[in-house]
Amino acid sequence: MNTRFRAHLSFAVLAACLWPAAHAAAQTAVDEEPTVDPEKSFISTVAPGASAVRVGATTIERTAPNRYRFSGDVDIRSGDLRLQADEVEYNGDTQQCIARGNVVLKEGSSFLTGDRIEINLETRLSTIYSAQGELQPGLILEAERLEKIGENRYRIEKATLTSCTQPTPYWSFRIGRGTVELDGYAHLRNLSFRVGRMPILYTPYLLWPVKKDRVSGFLMPQVGYSARRGAVINTAYFWAPARNFDSTFYFDYFQKDGLGAGVETRWLPTQAGRLRFTGYYIDERIDDTITGEPEGDRYRFRLLTEQSFDHGWKLLADLNEVSDIDYYLDFERDPRIATTSTTSSRLDLSRAWSYYSLNIRGESIEQSLSAGEILTQERRPEIELRGRSRQLGSSPFFLAFQTSAATLDRDFSYERYDVFPEIRVPLRIAPWLKVTPEVSLRETYYTKQRDPSVSGTAIDDSLRRSLFRGGLEIIGPSFTRVWDTPGWGFSPRLKNVLEPRITYSYVIADIHGTAEEDVAILPPANTPFDDTLFVPRFDEVDVASGDINQVRYSLSSRWFALRSRAPVSSGLALPRRIPLPGLAPEPHTAEDVAALIPEPESDQEEVGVTGTAVEFATVTLSQIFNFNPSPLSRRFELREEVDSSSFSPVNLSIRVNPTAWHSMNVTARYNILRHTVEQTTISADLRSHPHILSLNWVLNNVSKNAQWDPNDPTSEPAKNRSQMSLLAGTSMFRQKLALAAELNWDIAASHIQNQRYRIGYNTQCCGFLLEYQNRDFVNSEEREIRFLINLKGVGKLFDMQQGMR
Numbered sequence: 001m002n003t004r005f006r007a008h009l010s011f012a013v014l015a016a017c018l019w020p021a022a023h024a025a026a027q028t029a030v031d032e033e034p035t036v037d038p039e040k041s042f043i044s045t046v047a048p049g050a051s052a053v054r055v056g057a058t059t060i061e062r063t064a065p066n067r068y069r070f071s072g073d074v075d076i077r078s079g080d081l082r083l084q085a086d087e088v089e090y091n092g093d094t095q096q097c098i099a100r101g102n103v104v105l106k107e108g109s110s111f112l113t114g115d116r117i118e119i120n121l122e123t124r125l126s127t128i129y130s131a132q133g134e135l136q137p138g139l140i141l142e143a144e145r146l147e148k149i150g151e152n153r154y155r156i157e158k159a160t161l162t163s164c165t166q167p168t169p170y171w172s173f174r175i176g177r178g179t180v181e182l183d184g185y186a187h188l189r190n191l192s193f194r195v196g197r198m199p200i201l202y203t204p205y206l207l208w209p210v211k212k213d214r215v216s217g218f219l220m221p222q223v224g225y226s227a228r229r230g231a232v233i234n235t236a237y238f239w240a241p242a243r244n245f246d247s248t249f250y251f252d253y254f255q256k257d258g259l260g261a262g263v264e265t266r267w268l269p270t271q272a273g274r275l276r277f278t279g280y281y282i283d284e285r286i287d288d289t290i291t292g293e294p295e296g297d298r299y300r301f302r303l304l305t306e307q308s309f310d311h312g313w314k315l316l317a318d319l320n321e322v323s324d325i326d327y328y329l330d331f332e333r334d335p336r337i338a339t340t341s342t343t344s345s346r347l348d349l350s351r352a353w354s355y356y357s358l359n360i361r362g363e364s365i366e367q368s369l370s371a372g373e374i375l376t377q378e379r380r381p382e383i384e385l386r387g388r389s390r391q392l393g394s395s396p397f398f399l400a401f402q403t404s405a406a407t408l409d410r411d412f413s414y415e416r417y418d419v420f421p422e423i424r425v426p427l428r429i430a431p432w433l434k435v436t437p438e439v440s441l442r443e444t445y446y447t448k449q450r451d452p453s454v455s456g457t458a459i460d461d462s463l464r465r466s467l468f469r470g471g472l473e474i475i476g477p478s479f480t481r482v483w484d485t486p487g488w489g490f491s492p493r494l495k496n497v498l499e500p501r502i503t504y505s506y507v508i509a510d511i512h513g514t515a516e517e518d519v520a521i522l523p524p525a526n527t528p529f530d531d532t533l534f535v536p537r538f539d540e541v542d543v544a545s546g547d548i549n550q551v552r553y554s555l556s557s558r559w560f561a562l563r564s565r566a567p568v569s570s571g572l573a574l575p576r577r578i579p580l581p582g583l584a585p586e587p588h589t590a591e592d593v594a595a596l597i598p599e600p601e602s603d604q605e606e607v608g609v610t611g612t613a614v615e616f617a618t619v620t621l622s623q624i625f626n627f628n629p630s631p632l633s634r635r636f637e638l639r640e641e642v643d644s645s646s647f648s649p650v651n652l653s654i655r656v657n658p659t660a661w662h663s664m665n666v667t668a669r670y671n672i673l674r675h676t677v678e679q680t681t682i683s684a685d686l687r688s689h690p691h692i693l694s695l696n697w698v699l700n701n702v703s704k705n706a707q708w709d710p711n712d713p714t715s716e717p718a719k720n721r722s723q724m725s726l727l728a729g730t731s732m733f734r735q736k737l738a739l740a741a742e743l744n745w746d747i748a749a750s751h752i753q754n755q756r757y758r759i760g761y762n763t764q765c766c767g768f769l770l771e772y773q774n775r776d777f778v779n780s781e782e783r784e785i786r787f788l789i790n791l792k793g794v795g796k797l798f799d800m801q802q803g804m805r
Contacts, residue, residue, distance in 0.1 A: 053078045053095070053121055057088075066092035074099070078121045082106045085117070095122040103128070109136050112146070125149065136182055138163050138792065152182040161186070163792040164765035171195055171766055171791060173206075185217065193797070208794070216240050219248075220794065224786075224801030228286065230255030232801065244268040250280070258285045273307035280331070298323045300331070316348040325368040341368045347381075359384045375410075377538065382406035389424060398424045408538050411456035414448035418541055433476035442467040444541065449513060452533040463513040463534060469548075474502045490658070491561035495613065499556045507548035511535070547628060554622035560613045617656045624648035647672055661687040676701060690731040690738075697724045722747035729758075736762050752776065765792045 058072025068090045070076075076083040076090075076097065086101030099117045106112075107124065112133035119126035131146035135154065143159035156179070162172035176190030186208040193201040207217060216239045224232040233253040240246040250262035262280035269275065279302070284295035303319040322328070322343050347362040362381040366374055384404040391398050402420040407413070422440035429435055443466055449459040479498040486492055511534065535542050626646045654666040662685070669679040680699040686692070700721040724747055729740035737760070744754040756773040769788040775781065789798040 055088075055090070063089075068092070076121070080108055081121065081124065083117070083119065094120065096120050105133075110134060112141075114146075124151070135180065140165065140169075149179075150181075152184070154180045154182075156180060161188075162765065163794075164763075166764075168196055169765070170763060171797075173208075174199070220796045220798075222796060222799035222801075224799070226254075226784075226802070229257040234799075252282075254282075256286060258283050269307065273305070275303075275305040275307075277304075278302050298327055298330075300327055312351045312353050314348075314350050316350075317346070319345045319347070321345070342366065355388050355390045357386045357388075359386070378409040380407045380409065382408075396425050396427070398426065400424070404541075408536070410536070410538055412448060412458040412536075414446055414458065414536060416447075416536075416538070416541070417445045419443045430476070432478045432480075434474070436473040436475075438469075438471045438473070440467075440469045440471075442469070446536055448536065449534045450536045458536070459534075461513055463511065465512075465535060466510040467507060468510075469505065469507045471506070472502075472504045475499060491563065493562045495560040497556075497558045497560070499558060501554045501556065503552045505548055505550055505552070509547060549627040550624050551627075552622060552624045554620055556618060556620040558615055559617040561616050563612055563614045616658050618653070620651075620653040622651045622653075645673055649678065661685075690735055692727070692729045694727040695724070696726075698722070738762070766790065767792075 054077045055070055056073070056075040057070035059070070061069045061071070063069050069087070070090060071087045074083075074085050074088045076088060082105070083097065083099060084102075084104040085099035087099070089098045091097075097117075097119050099119070100115070103114045103117045104112075105114075105117060105119070105126070105128065110133070112128055112131055112135075114128040114132065115130040117126055117128045126148045128146045129144070131141065131143045133141065135141055140162050141156070141159060143156045145157040146159070147155040149155050155177075156175060157177045159175045159178070160169075160172050161175060162169040164170050164172070172194050173188065174192045174194055175188045178186060178188035178191075180186040186206075188206045188208060189204060191203050191206045192199045217237070219236040219238055222232075222234040224234075226232060231253075232255070235251045237249045237251075238246065239249070245265075245267045247263060247265040250260070250264075252260040252262075254260065260280065260282035263278070265275075265277040267275040279300070281297070281299040284298050286295055300322045301320070303317060305315065305317045307315045309315065320343050325341060325343065328337050328340055342365060344365045345363065349360040351358050360381055360383050361379055363377075363379040365377040367377075368374055382404055383406070384402070386403075387399070387401045389398045389400040400422045402418075404416075404418045406416050408416055420440065420442045422438060424436055424438040427435045427437075443464070446463040446465075449461050449463045451457045451459050476499070478500075481496050483494045484492070485494055513534075537543060624647070626648065649672060650670040652666070652668040652670075654664070656665075657663045664684040665682070667679075667681045668677055670676070671678045678701045680697075682695065682697045684693070684695045686694075698721065724743070724745045726741070726743045726745070728742075729738065731738040738758075739760075740756075740758040742754070742756040743752060745752050752774075754773075754775050756771065758769060758771045760767060760769045762768075767790040769786070769790070771784075771786040771788075773782075773784045773786070775783075785802050787798070787800045788796060791797050
């Protein structure tokens with residue numbers, strides 16, 4: 001009896017014994033698996049409830065009791081594990097396999113090949129020799145020996161790790177030995193970083209996070225050079241103990257400047273809440289250019305939080321503290337922050353219910369003036385109650401009000417109490433005509449007066465100001481036209497409304513508590529004495545002036561499109577609100593319970609979302625006619641010999657928002673006395689993946705002798721101003737090459753204040769960035785070149801910055 005006949009006979013007896021198990025397994029096989037030829041298959045289970053071991057092979061040979069040798073296109077499957085080889089020795093008692101020749105092992109998301117593998121099909125522990133493949137998507141490995149020592153832990157020897165798929169990877173880590181824990185860390189020893197085949201960097205040990213999600217660990221250090229600070233080394237540690245919380249700790253070394261340390265903490269306590277804290281401190285050793293002494297302690301701290309509580313309460317806090325205003329210029333890269341002259345902090349606690357809202361505000365603003373002085377403005381605090389327009393019973397009258405009490409400080413400390421009720425009567429004369437008369441009375445009480453003769457001083461007498469306002473608003477006759485545009489992707493329906501509007505305002509101011517004869521100040525030439533000079537000026541409540549008798553008329557063309565809006569859901573299971581201390585939490589609703597369950601993400605719009613008319617374009621022309629003898633058009637031209645006019649400049653406003661990614665706003669003001677456009681602003685934001693263009697342009701064309709403050713004859717004349725900011729970017733070659741430019745240009749002075757150019761190149765596994773920035777502000781000019789290398793799955797490997805100041 002030849003060997004081939006004995007193998008067939010043994011298999012026939014074994015198949016007859018195992019036919020019930022084979023039949024049950026065949027019934028539960030997945031559809032995509034190939035049909036198993038009973039002449040070339042083997043099925044076994046190690047224990048009740050364990051995964052069945054299913055084997056397909058050209059030859060199946062029994063070498064001992066419950067010992068087998070499979071050869072010829074061997075394919076072994078057990079659960080999500082699949083082993084393929086030319087030859088496999090199998091021990092049915094221990095579930096141990098030894099595979100040789102063209103070995104392929106697939107388990108979960110890992111895919112590995114090798115010359116030889118030893119694996120236990122029950123414990124899944126294995127050893128692969130001459131291993132190649134992916135331990136997880138994006139982590140490509142070659143190793144002389146790869147040993148699986150735990151569920152997600154591997155031991156490697158003489159290995160190469162990379163995320164590049166090229167035959168010769170652009171970058172790789174050559175490793176002597178180490179352990180890798182998927183969704184954890186890789187502890188690597190005797191490691192060298194290579195570009196192509198060339199070693200660039202060596203380290204005896206490296207801790208490398210290999211998690212797909214955020215993971216705690218040291219970030220790649222960054223090196224650089226600055227003419228002001230010398231060599232720079234930046235290191236950081238990222239700590240992520242929870243999905244909704246993380247912190248990054250920064251440790252920096254400056255060759256000429258000393259050591260710096262910082263922290264950035266982010267926390268999402270609820271779905272409707274967030275907290276972010278950033279802080280940085282350095283004991284600067286560089287000498288101050290003015291005093292010649294070391295700068296010393298320099299720091300900046302910011303706490304930003306938004307949170308919703310039970311019973312409708314909301315908290316917003318934005319607290320900032322900086323050692324000196326020049327800190328922004330010396331340490332911030334963003335030109336908008338670097339050029340700021342203001343540091344502000346605010347704390348808002350608010351609640352809205354029915355027709356009312358309560359706001360408790362605290363605020364501190366420090367502004368650096370050109371003379372080196374600091375102007376401080378504080379609310380300590382302000383309590384404000386507002387009532388939005390509400391119909392009084394069944395009458396045609398609607399009442400709205402605003403009242404507040406505040407302790408304020410600007411040059412001096414005082415208290416202010418304000419009451420501002422307003423009654424409106426909206427009348428619909430016709431479907432196309434709306435008339436709304438209104439009256440209001442604003443009573444404001446100040447515990448101190450402003451002394452206009454001495455800047456920044458107060459008169460210790462109280463002051464009461466009364467503002468009576470009467471007004472009439474007429475909207476219409478309005479003309480409407482609707483176009484049906486089926487098949488047009490922009491909107492199936494368009495609507496245009498031509499809307500004229502006339503608003504008449506009459507305001508009388510009555511100020512009590514002033515003593516004009518006690519004030520040693522002469523009014524500006526050709527202007528009457530103004531009692532409002534005694535009013536302390538803090539915000540919009542105080543700048544309201546009296547003796548207004550004017551009418552504003554405008555014509556608007558408004559365009560609407562029919563759009564659909566789908567709600568956006570959050571996938572983080574967090575509570576909606578936080579109970580307030582001392583108050584019982586509100587009962588849970590079905591909405592609250594549903595909010596605790598993460599919703600699946602979907603790019604599809606919900607079925608049944610109804611269309612909404614969205615205003616996407618508006619064009620408005622407006623002008624003011626003033627009945628008072630002091631015309632508005634001459635408000636800022638007190639010293640200029642021109643013909644007076646009771647007509648204000650003509651204002652044009654254009655707003656276009658066709659999509660969420662495209663917008664444009666244009667405003668212009670035409671001076672009818674000088675017959676010139678004296679102010680123009682243009683802002684545009686155009687985004688069409690992968691292109692972006694953002695433009696802001698401001699042009700002020702004022703007269704040579706114009707003054708911005710008509711009550712201050714010593715104010716400096718205003719200057720012509722033409723400034724532009726531009727941000728443009730694009731990518732090409734399937735987004736491999738990216739280009740970007742950013743400019744802040746003072747056109748009137750022919751001076752570029754800030755310019756930044758960036759070019760980036762991205763491959764399948766790495767990216768490069770070259771950036772040049774030149775900041776040229778008053779008393780400060782800094783140029784910087786930056787080169788950055790970013791590795792897929794690793795992050796920043798190299799960040800070289802070289803600057804000159």
